[in-house]
Amino acid sequence: ALEVLASSLRIVPSASLGRAAAAERARTREVATAAADLRRKVLAREPWHWPAGATPRALIGDAAQAAGIEIADIDRVPHDHVRAASLTALTLGERLDLVLAHYDLRVAWGTRPRIVAVEAADAIAVATDSRPRGSTSPRQPRGPGVDVFTLRLEAPLDEALAAIATRLGLVLDLDRDSLAARGMQPGEIVRARVTDASREELLDAVVGPLGLRWTIADKRLRVFAP
Known part of the structure; x- marks a missing residue:
């Protein structure tokens, strides 16, 4: 959770x-x-x-x-x-x-x-409190309909992505085979810190330092090693 x-x-x-x-x-x-x-x-x-x-x-x-x-x-x-x-x-x-x-x-x-x-x-x-609070709640919008996020994270990659995908209303599709081909483990520790970032900047900050890429289509967040 x-x-x-x-x-x-x-x-x-x-x-x-x-x-x-x-x-x-x-x-x-x-x-x-x-x-x-x-x-x-x-x-x-x-x-x-x-x-x-x-x-x-x-x-x-x-x-x-x-x-x-x-x-x-x-x-x-x-x-x-x-x-x-x-x-x-x-x-x-x-x-x-x-x-x-x-x-x-x-x-x-x-x-x-x-x-x-x-x-x-x-x-x-x-x-059980549903009021917006904390570091990944949307902050003031940059423009109409655009949410921004603040995140400080240190956690296993697969767990972090699953939690973030859920927060964004997406289903995670982590390409474990492509990670294995690069000698990476799904549980590799990822560290990220962003402030007032867009969804795209948030995901870039999490997967970018590991050399991974992401795409979103049909409510699915796909993360893979190129």
């Missing part, structure tokens, strides 16, 4: 849909009423990089310590190991919740910041 956040797009199991968005809404509400110094730290933007084998508990603790914030109940974060990653600039709050979302946790930004569980009821409410 596709979960759209303010600065990123996540592909998640259907059972987890809505939890990251619920955490985002809670964070926005809490940070808005936080003390000025804490709010400044939580909203500070920085890129984030970590090596393979890093633990989420250490990532959360180190990022908070670097910002001069003490977060309670950090032992609720599982002792796990994650793959290497390199993220573009996000706020501290976004970065922490991005990692915690894998465990249905978030940071509660109260007087004493702490790790808490994302409430299932809140997640259900967000998942």
